[in-house]
Every structure is written in C-alpha cells, then in structure tokens.
Amino acid sequence: MIGEILLQVVLPVFILIGAGSLLQRLFRLDLYTLAKINFYYITxxxxFMSMYLSKMSASLLGLVVGFYALYIGILYIVSFTLTRSLKYSTSMKAAFTNSVILDNAGNYGMPVNELAFHGDSLAASLQSLIMALQSLLTFTYGVMSIQRAKLKGNYRIVIIGFLKMPVPYALVLGLVFHAFSVPLPLFISKPLTYAQESMVAVALLTLGAQIVKYPIRLARLDLYLSLLLRLLAAPTIGILLVLALGIKGIPAQALIIASGMPTxxxxxxxxxEYGNEPDFAxxxxxxxxLLNVVTITGLISVARMLG
Structure with missing residues (x-):
C-alpha cells in the first residue's frame, strides 16, 4: 500500500512541486498573478463542474454536509482555543486556523480517493462534494479571517470582499444546474472542463514556487502544533463523527479518508494573496x-476496517 501511494499519488504531487520550485529559481515567477488565476477562474x-456532475442523492448530500459542518466546527473550536491560550497575533491566529481547517481535498484528496476506491463513482462524488465544501470554506471563512486580520475589524470591507469572491456563486450555480438538469453547451463546458483539469498542476506549481521564496524553519513550535492538529487530531475527529452518526460502507470510508488530508x-x-504569514503557510x-505519506496509509487501513 505504501508503495502504491508513493508511486501513484505522492510522487506525481512532488514532481509538480519540484517543477514549480525549479521554475521559480530560473524565471522568478509572478506569484501574485498565479494566485489570481487560481482564485478567479480555475477553482x-x-x-462548478464537481457539483454539476455530482451523482449523490439528496439525503446523502445532506448527511455529508452535516458531517462536514460538525467536523470543521470541532476543529475550529480546538484551533481557536489553542491560539488564544498561546496569545498569537491576529494575523497568526488566522494563518494557524486556516492551516488546520483548510485541507487538500482537491489536488491531493481526489487522487487518494481514486486510488483507495479504484475509481468508484459514489466515492468520487463524495470527495467532489468535500472538495466543493472545502472551497466554499476557503473563500468564506478563510478569506474573511485574513481580511479581518489585515483590515483590523472593518467588517464592511470584509463582507464586500467576500461578495466579490466567485467560488460561492460557482457552488450554488453548480447545484442548481445539476438539480434542474440544465444542459451546458459545448462552448461553455469545454473551457470549464479544461480549467478543472488544470487545477492540480497550476496549484502545485504555484506552491513549489512559494516554497523557494520562503525558507523552511523547522524550529517553529506553531508549525508542529499545526501538523499535530491537521494530521492526527482531524482524522480522529472524522472517525469519531462517522461512528457517532452511524455512517456505513463507502460513505463512511470516504469521509474518514477525506478527514486525513494534509494542509x-x-x-x-x-x-x-493577502500577504498574511505566507512563509508559515x-x-x-x-x-x-510529506508526513501524510505515513498518516494516510494508516488511515486508509482504519477506514476499510470500520467501513
């Protein structure tokens, strides 16, 4: 299993990250422009396409949304309590909490899901929904928490900034188009599909470029606290919620595995994008x-036993 994950999931991810690092060293890429492309078109x-092509029933969709709301709520409370007790600055509170509750459901979670379930359509739809919910969280709480930190409580500007974000509108439109089976003409579906297929590469190339820009400082306590919550506490919460809610089968396995993604x-x-602790992030x-190579392997085994 470890060999499969290394070769089929982790190695492709790190080849792209390495390519981004190399390109940054050679050409000094414009990270601001890359972030804009991700924010306003690719994501x-x-x-939209994930929701438009979803294959889940309404009842299962509601169950997954309920699970996810509880999962994120518990993680947020833990992160909030920790950052407050450690007296982190406002900017660091936002960056730390984002590192815990914003996981890699898309460009890492989707390949892991495909490997673990051998392309099962239900499992893929569940992971797509988690990815969409994660994107919605990113462009609601994630954006607003950083804007609040940078704008020092100017909530009017924060709300206006959120309303300018395209992802919430894409999520709602995707669900509406799916519910009413609205056909998409080829000249619209093709550009959207091309953008969807480019998401993994563009995001990971950008990350590789960022890593070169900001040196790694392994002596940071906040880094290890974030890793502890993201890689160990989060999947533990996911397992407990699946058991408490009585979720079984493929949905149980998919949700447990989805809870163990890296930042x-x-x-x-x-x-x-907002210049808020980018080196830490x-x-x-x-x-x-990197560490998820170990934790996700164990979590897949646990999911198969419990599911």
Missing amino acids: PAAV GVNASLLAE AQTVLIST
Missing part, C-alpha cells in the same frame, strides 16, 4: 504533505 470552474494549497495561496502545506 470556481472546478467547483491545502489554498491556505498557502490565500496567505500569498507554505511550510505547513509542504511538511504536512
């Missing part, structure tokens, strides 16, 4: 992804 397109690339992209993404 909204991927979220998401979007946490780093947000930090770069890039480090949590890289190191949590």
Whole structure:
C-alpha cells in the first residue's frame, strides 16, 4: 500500500512541486498573478463542474454536509482555543486556523480517493462534494479571517470582499444546474472542463514556487502544533463523527479518508494573496504533505476496517 501511494499519488504531487520550485529559481515567477488565476477562474470552474456532475442523492448530500459542518466546527473550536491560550497575533491566529481547517481535498484528496476506491463513482462524488465544501470554506471563512486580520475589524470591507469572491456563486450555480438538469453547451463546458483539469498542476506549481521564496524553519513550535492538529487530531475527529452518526460502507470510508488530508494549497495561496504569514503557510502545506505519506496509509487501513 505504501508503495502504491508513493508511486501513484505522492510522487506525481512532488514532481509538480519540484517543477514549480525549479521554475521559480530560473524565471522568478509572478506569484501574485498565479494566485489570481487560481482564485478567479480555475477553482470556481472546478467547483462548478464537481457539483454539476455530482451523482449523490439528496439525503446523502445532506448527511455529508452535516458531517462536514460538525467536523470543521470541532476543529475550529480546538484551533481557536489553542491560539488564544498561546496569545498569537491576529494575523497568526488566522494563518494557524486556516492551516488546520483548510485541507487538500482537491489536488491531493481526489487522487487518494481514486486510488483507495479504484475509481468508484459514489466515492468520487463524495470527495467532489468535500472538495466543493472545502472551497466554499476557503473563500468564506478563510478569506474573511485574513481580511479581518489585515483590515483590523472593518467588517464592511470584509463582507464586500467576500461578495466579490466567485467560488460561492460557482457552488450554488453548480447545484442548481445539476438539480434542474440544465444542459451546458459545448462552448461553455469545454473551457470549464479544461480549467478543472488544470487545477492540480497550476496549484502545485504555484506552491513549489512559494516554497523557494520562503525558507523552511523547522524550529517553529506553531508549525508542529499545526501538523499535530491537521494530521492526527482531524482524522480522529472524522472517525469519531462517522461512528457517532452511524455512517456505513463507502460513505463512511470516504469521509474518514477525506478527514486525513494534509494542509491545502489554498491556505498557502490565500496567505500569498493577502500577504498574511505566507512563509508559515507554505511550510505547513509542504511538511504536512510529506508526513501524510505515513498518516494516510494508516488511515486508509482504519477506514476499510470500520467501513
């Protein structure tokens, strides 16, 4: 199993990260422009298409949304309590919490899901929904928490900033188009599909470029606290919630595995976009992804036993 994950999931991810690092060293890429492309086109397109092509029933969709709300709520309370007790600055509170609750459900979670379930359509739809919910969380709480930190409580500007974000609209439109079986003409579906398929490469190349820009400082306590919550506490919460809610079968396995993803690339992209602790964010993404080689292997085994 470890060999399969290394060759089929982790190695492709790190080849792209390495390519981004090399390109940054050679050409000094414009990270601001790359972040804009991700925020305003690629991610909204991927979220819309995931919801538009979803194969889940309404009851299962509601169950997954309920699970996810509880899962994120518990993680947020734990992160909030920890950062407050350690007296972190406002900017660091936002960056730390984002590193814990914003995971890599898309460009890491989707390949892991495909490997673990051998392309099962239900499992893929569940992971797509988790990815969409994660994107919605990223562009609601994730964005607003950083804007609040940078704008020092100017909530009017924070709300206006959120309303300018395209991902929530893409999520709602995708669900509506799916519910009413609205056909998409080829000249619209093709550009959206191309953008969706490019998401993994563009996001990971950007991360690789960011890692070169910000040196890794392994002596940071906040880094290890983030890793502890993201890689160990989060999947533990996921397992307990699946058991408490009585979820069984493929949905149970998919949700358990989804709860064990590393810190998401979007946490780093947000930090770069708004200049909020970008070095810390890039480090949590890289190191949590490296360590996830071990934790996700164990979690897949646990999921299969419990599911």
